[in-house]
Amino acid sequence: MIKIIPINYIEIDEKIDEIRKLDEVMVGRYIEKYESGTSKPILVKRIGRDKYILVDGKHRLKACKNLKRNKIDCELFDGDDIYSKAVEMNQEHGIPLTKEEEETVLINLFEMGKTQEEIAKIFHIGQSAIAMRIKRNPMLTKSLCDKTNISSVNEIINGKKHEEVANIYGLSRSRITQIWNDWLNELTNNYNNGSTKQEIVEQESEKGIKLTLEKLNELIEEDYNKLIIGDCLKEIPKLNNEIIDCLIIDPPYGQDYQSHHRNNKFKKIKYDNQKAFDLLDNSLKLIKPKLNKNSHIYIFTSWKVIEKVKPIIEKYFDIKNCLVWDKVNPGMGDTVGGNYGEQYELIIFAKQGNKKLVVDKRPINILSFRKVTEGLMKHPTQKPIELIKELINNSTKENELVVDYFAGSCSTLTAAKELNRRWLGIELNEVK
């Protein structure tokens, strides 16, 4: 059915416009045809009241505009797939698309989910001819591959099964699974390397992947924000390399510690003897590759064993300072006045690479924080959360990863969590 429609009711969709560049010579030819009354109607689709979208006839529409006509003869298209119809009509005109035009059209059709077979029908050629066109053009192959990957991932995010997506794109099921797994791995690595979830969603959206925060939470298996119960010597090797921004450990000091004034509420700390130095040495050796190239290390110790601990740390890291934790309210200690009371412990501050402190004002190396009140203690050598927070604040930015593989009562992990850092702990005996 032919309809005469006002030209200003007809819009040209951007994607349809880019199928073929406007050619002024062709417009000229159509002007002649309109003047001699031999032109054919253009093809449009009605999309609303007084609103039509052009399917085929860009040059004819331009010719009419150049002739200052207000109306044009139109045939109405009642199908839904305007783009495929537009490509098909272009083919019927017998004027081949340029290489670039054909490339754009092929990419668009693949992006719309068309199979090679369907595209072959639209182009009125055999399927193998389409396959050849893709193969002959490395840019197109790469581009199609990227687009297919993105579209496949989007289909799976939307709930389609791998099998269904494989059918849509004419690929094998195992290829689709590989595309999906590669994408998931990339996502997880980005996350484990410090990108926030929001950043990941934004990065993926720039690539054309429609990922929501909720979906991301479902997909990412978090490698941190957890306490692993086990031996650090067995668990550290399972961590990914170069993920830790700040290591804070409070190892067994190697001084056979047991409090004498707590009615043996706590058992002795495991390995708190000569073995403690081997444990420290072996664990630092294992953790070294897990630390980022630029990272900070804090190791609690005591003046009583410092001469043994320092050379061990120096084997792996650059010692930069020895901080003093002033406990402010030391315990009663021995009531016999034969010695001075203990009011401080030491924290060795070391670096791998050259991570800077992140605070504006240079902190001093004496840190005064009241020790945990005895009645509130869950662990015999529990460190105050506020003290650890000070170290974390000095050394890390939000979302960086803080690790403590002698976690005890989880003071480091709690401090990191409260400061919006990512955290990971290992502890031999779960502290309830």
Ligand SMILES: C[S@@+](CC[C@H](N)C(=O)[O-])C[C@H]1O[C@@H](n2cnc3c(N)ncnc32)[C@H](O)[C@@H]1O
């Ligand atoms: C000095 S405490 C840490 C206390 C902790 N900073 C706190 O504030 O609660 C040392 C901890 O290391 C643990 N530990 C000892 N050997 C370990 C190993 N091989 N792997 C993991 N944890 C171990 C002990 O069970 C103990 O809880």
